[in-house]
Every structure is written in structure tokens, then in C-alpha cells.
């Protein structure tokens with residue numbers, strides 16, 4: 001069941017340094033085997049951790065001592081030169097520091113204490129910041145494109161801010177490039193865990209092999225904590241600045257692991273009971289699909305916390321006090337609590353809004369006429385958005401199917417045949433990657449093209465889910481209107 005063979009050196013190193021999946025004393029050849037093992041789950045995150053026996057909900061399944069956590073602090077304590085260099089750049093953000101520290105430490109090669117851990121880090125990522133122009137455009141929806149632009153330009157600005165420090169520290173030229181920076185920031189973004197002493201979090205060997213499951217239970221809707229917080233790290237959208245006490249408690253309840261001062265270790269607990277062989281998952285926090293793409297480079301076909309947005313007129317925002325981020329449509333097509341409430345108020349005459357405000361904010365319908373107006377407006381606008389997008393859900397599904405087929409192709413002959421049959425957006429892709437008018441012998445998918453196909457696929461999957469939510473929202477509106485008129 002496990003794929004531990006290639007991990008042997010990492011798991012031995014981890015055991016030697018006190019990482020353990022058991023409360024009993026562990027044999028020294030592996031830190032796993034009593035509760036967990038490394039496995040491959042093709043449909044849910046690839047490499048991950050599986051249960052080697054029945055695990056009971058709430059049970060401690062992995063413990064990683066503080067001494068093994070890679071943080072800016074732990075690296076600086078080991079390396080006086082690094083510590084002095086960082087002091088000369090006090091204005092860098094904690095994430096810039098940790099990203100730099102990771103590259104600096106990797107530059108030490110096999111003499112780094114963390115070398116056995118580094119060897120198993122992914123070589124590429126699919127986070128939004130890594131999307132090229134073609135893949136960004138494939139998202140089609142303005143605000144998603146905007147997020148992708150922002151992510152890339154933020155990475156660029158952060159990299160420029162660290163250039164001086166990189167040059168002074170004499171790290172290898174190839175580790176000073178933007179490409180290396182993107183890799184390191186995606187490593188931090190997708191793998192760092194929250195620690196209370198550093199906003200950037202920590203890298204946690206073995207603990208970062210848990211794949212993600214969205215927090216179960218009701219989607220928090222109005223109290224959706226992720227819209228109040230910034231991404232800081234895995235296992236909790238942890239920047240809690242500005243959160244009220246209740247919101248912080250809600251956040252904590254969403255997590256199933258954390259750093260524990262009393263044992264000075266990162267402890268992970270089973271979020272539910274697992275049968276032997278099942279994948280043990282961790283909730284990193286509450287994320288929409290666009291956020292999952294942005295920080296982690298994947299999305300969920302079924303995400304109870306997904307939120308899709310449509311353009312709203314200024315008057316809709318101004319007629320209520322709901323924050324913009326709360327006015328969204330759920331993945332199942334239902335408008336959010338706040339969106340319904342805001343639309344009900346907006347559809348009320350301005351002179352009458354004060355009088356019915358308490359009802360609207362409590363989530364009540366204001367009148368049949370008002371509700372019908374709201375449904376008509378919502379349905380009309382979902383249709384308008386869908387009609388303005390360049391392709392339909394059906395076309396996107398066909399495209400996705402073709403991308404998957406191309407990803408599965410074996411040789412240039414098959415690829416040549418396939419390329420003759422596909423059209424539309426594929427032509428643009430082929431042109432972007434210079435695959436047009438090639439001799440068959442030259443037709444092969446390079447690593448770069450394969451990575452682009454993967455990102456393109458994610459963009460198409462994202463826009464399909466976006467469009468499906470709007471289609472379902474129009475059905476919701478029709479159903480509601482019908483039930484009101486009957």
C-alpha cells in the first residue's frame with residue numbers, strides 16, 4: 001500500500017530527529033508505520049498519508065518536534081551569517097524572509113541539515129502566480145484574471161525586494177532567479193503551517209504530506225472567516241489580526257492540528273475516524289476554489305466553501321452594510337445569505353429601507369413582490385454574465401476532455417493525429433507553444449508544455465465550476481419564483 005521505498009532516507013532522518021506517528025517508542029528506521037504511511041492517491045492530492053490501521057477521531061497521529069521545524073528563526077539560530085544579513089533588511093515581510101531563508105539553505109546542498117527533507121519537495125507548482133499569459137486568459141472571468149495578475153506581480157515585487165540581500169549573501173546564481181523565487185514562494189504558500197511566533201509559518205517535514213479536505217459541516221456563509229483573514233499558512237487562514245474573539249474561536253475549531261507549547265511540537269489529530277488504507281486528510285482552512293488555486297495550485301470539484309461573484313451595481317453595495325466579499329453565490333447555485341439580504345434591501349424603495357432593515361438583516365423575505373423582483377434580477381444577471389463569456393459549459397467540458405486526452409497520449413504519432421482533430425482554443429495553445437506545422441518527429445510534449453497543459457486544465461476546470469454555479473443559480477431563481485406564485 002505505501003510508497004515508502006523512495007522515502008526511506010527522509011523517514012529515517014525524521015525518526016532520528018524525533019518525528020513520530022506513535023506515542024510508543026518507535027523503531028528508528030522510520031518515523032511512520034504505526035498510524036500512517038506515505039501513499040499515492042491519484043484522485044485526491046497525489047502523494048499523501050494513509051492510515052495503516054483503524055484511526056479514531058481525535059487521536060494523535062503525528063508529532064513533529066519544534067527542533068525539526070524549518071523557520072526563519074531556526075535557520076538564523078544555526079547560521080550567524082544569515083542572521084546578520086537578515087538584520088540588515090528589517091523591512092522585509094516575514095514571508096519574504098522565510099522564502100529567502102529556504103533558498104539560502106537549499107544553496108548549501110547536501111551539507112544542509114534539512115537536505116533529506118529538501119530532496120522530497122515538489123519540483124514544480126501550479127499556483128496562480130505561476131500561470132503564464134495563456135493560462136491566465138483561460139480563466140475568462142475578470143476577477144479571477146485579476147487575482148492571477150496580482151499574484152504574479154506580488155511575487156515579482158517581493159523578489160525584487162530581496163535581490164540586494166540575495167546578492168550580498170552570495171547564494172548561487174540559479175537560486176537568485178525569479179523562477180527560483182516563484183518555486184520557493186509556492187513551497188511556502190502551499191506547505192507552511194501556522195506557528196504563533198512567525199506570521200510566515202514553518203515548514204514541517206512529514207507533517208506537510210497531509211493532503212486537504214475542506215472543513216465539513218455548514219458553510220459558514222455570513223461568518224465565513226476566510227473572507228476576514230489573509231492567507232498565512234496551511235492549517236488555518238491564520239492571520240487573525242482584526243478578528244473578533246468568536247471568529248478566532250471559529251477558526252480554531254476548523255483546524256485539526258497545531259503547535260503545542262506544552263510539548264514543544266506540532267501535533268496532528270485525526271479529524272474523523274479512518275479505516276485502514278484510507279487517506280488521512282487535514283483541513284488547512286476555509287478556502288474558495290480561486291483561493292485554493294492561488295495558494296495551493298489545486299481546486300475541489302465539490303467545495304462547500306466555494307464562492308463565485310458576479311458584478312453588482314454600486315447601489316446594491318451601498319443599500320446595505322454587508323461587506324463586498326459576503327455577496328456571492330455558493331457552488332450549488334444558492335445566493336449567499338448576505339447577497340439575498342442586500343438584494344432584498346436594494347429592491348425596496350430607499351425611503352422604506354430603514355423600516356424593513358431588521359427583517360432583511362435577519363434573512364427574512366420582505367414581500368412576495370420584493371422576492372420575485374430579486375429573483376428576476378439575479379437570474380437576468382447570471383444569464384448576462386454567462387452570455388458574455390466566450391464559451392459555454394458544454395464547450396468547456398469538451399475542451400477539458402481534449403486536454404485530458406492529450407495529457408494521456410503516448411507518442412508523437414498519436415499527438416499528431418489528435419492535433420489534427422482539435423480546434424478552437426487549442427489552436428491558440430499550439431501556436432503559443434510553437435506546435436503548429438511541426439514535422440511528426442518534432443512533436444513531443446516537453447516538460448514546459450506538460451506543465452502548461454496542467455495549469456490550463458485547472459483554469460478550464462475553474463471556469464466550468466464558475467459557470468455551473470451561475471447556471472444553478474438561475475434554476476434556484478426559477479424554483480423560488482414558482483414556489484412563490486403557487
Ligand SMILES: C[S@@+](CC[C@H](N)C(=O)[O-])C[C@H]1O[C@@H](n2cnc3c(N)ncnc32)[C@H](O)[C@@H]1O
Nearest residue numbers: 044045046047190191208209210211212296298
Ligand atoms: C501540504 S502539500 C500536501 C502533500 C503533497 N501532495 C505532496 O506531494 O507533497 C499541499 C499540496 O498537495 C496538493 N493537494 C493537497 N490536497 C489536495 C486535494 N484534495 N486535491 C488535489 N491536490 C491536493 C496540492 O498540490 C497542494 O499544494
